[in-house]
Amino acid sequence: MIKSSSLFVAVVIFFLAATSVASASQPSVYRVTDYGARADPKTDSTSALSDAWRKACSDPRPSVVYVPHGRFHVRNLGFEGPCRSKDILVRIDGTLVAPSDYSVIGNAKNWILFHDVDGVRISGGILDGQGTGLWSCKLDGRKDCPTGAMNLHIANSKNVEIDGLTSINSQKFHIAVTGCQNVNLRDITVAALGTSPNTDGIHIEKSTLVSVLNSTISTGDDCISMGPGARNVWIERVACGPGHGISIGSLGWKFQEPGVQNVTVKRVHFTLHRDD
Ligand SMILES: *[C@@H]1O[C@H](CO)[C@@H](O)[C@H](O)[C@H]1NC(C)=O
Ligand SMILES: *[C@@H]1O[C@H](CO)[C@@H](O)[C@H](O)[C@H]1NC(C)=O
Numbered sequence: 566m567i568k569s570s571s572l573f574v575a576v577v578i579f580f581l582a583a584t585s586v587a588s589a590s591q592p593s594v595y596r597v598t599d600y601g602a603r604a605d606p607k608t609d610s611t612s613a614l615s616d617a618w619r620k621a622c623s624d625p626r627p628s629v630v631y632v633p634h635g636r637f638h639v640r641n642l643g644f645e646g647p648c649r650s651k652d653i654l655v656r657i658d659g660t661l662v663a664p665s666d667y668s669v670i671g672n673a674k675n676w677i678l679f680h681d682v683d684g685v686r687i688s689g690g691i692l693d694g695q696g697t698g699l700w701s702c703k704l705d706g707r708k709d710c711p712t713g714a715m716n717l718h719i720a721n722s723k724n725v726e727i728d729g730l731t732s733i734n735s736q737k738f739h740i741a742v743t744g745c746q747n748v749n750l751r752d753i754t755v756a757a758l759g760t761s762p763n764t765d766g767i768h769i770e771k772s773t774l775v776s777v778l779n780s781t782i783s784t785g786d787d788c789i790s791m792g793p794g795a796r797n798v799w800i801e802r803v804a805c806g807p808g809h810g811i812s813i814g815s816l817g818w819k820f821q822e823p824g825v826q827n828v829t830v831k832r833v834h835f836t837l838h839r840d841d
Pocket of ligand 2: 774775796797798799827829
């Protein structure tokens with residue numbers, strides 16, 4: 566009797582110790598579906614994603630914002646920092662879909678914005694900006710088309726990793742990195758029609774230590790473009806086409822602007838098309 570109860574106590578103590586070790590090393594996981602996100606076209610999951618992000622951002626421990634499989638419809642979405650921990654993973658297994666009416670997000674500069682974050686990894690997922698309607702508006706030469714939003718904009722941030730992400734049908738630039746330090750993009754796929762206007766794949770401006778590795782970019786404008794203040798940029802193993810190549814440009818609009826410095830481009834495969 567005594568023997569078995571002390572064994573029981575020992576087992577309980579062992580379990581308590583094991584779970585407390587596990588909870589100390591495991592990150593907190595904020596599943597967007599626990600905040601009301603639903604993978605169906607009738608549910609607007611914008612506030613669910615914002616709520617999950619706010620929880621992760623105010624958590625002092627490492628945390629994960631998790632978007633499961635399925636198509637989640639979201640309007641303009643801001644992931645604002647600064648956050649309490651420098652270890653937040655935004656793991657996307659599904660697709661984020663912009664509204665089919667392009668004017669809903671098209672008057673803002675960004676569809677999905679990460680601003681003022683430090684120590685964030687964005688991994689996986691598909692971003693579908695549903696930009697085809699806006700491209701037709703622009704190609705038809707209509708005067709009332711909105712400028713269009715970028716699918717993903719990382720602004721004023723540092724230590725950001727983006728890997729395994731696919732961006733399709735962006736209204737404007739697919740991914741922009743501005744005002745940042747140490748942003749590494751890996752295994753990125755950008756796909757838009759060769760006729761999509763002003764849809765640069767990845768745009769880098771006023772940022773230092775940016776790398777783009779092992780990525781495939783097909784779009785209607787530059788695959789990668791660098792503007793004022795792009796410094797210490799490394800581009801390697803990128804397939805570009807259709808697209809207008811890798812460019813350094815739009816410089817000199819302002820009298821005093823930061824220059825472009827130290828850009829390395831290695832092992833890039835350009836595909837030419839008849840209309841290029
Ligand atoms: C490059 O990307 C491809 C496809 O995204 C992936 O399968 C492969 O593992 C990556 N290679 C390296 C060296 O990261
Ligand atoms: C040039 O940029 C690379 C990263 O792309 C960096 O490792 C290197 O130190 C930079 N060189 C100088 C002289 O700043």
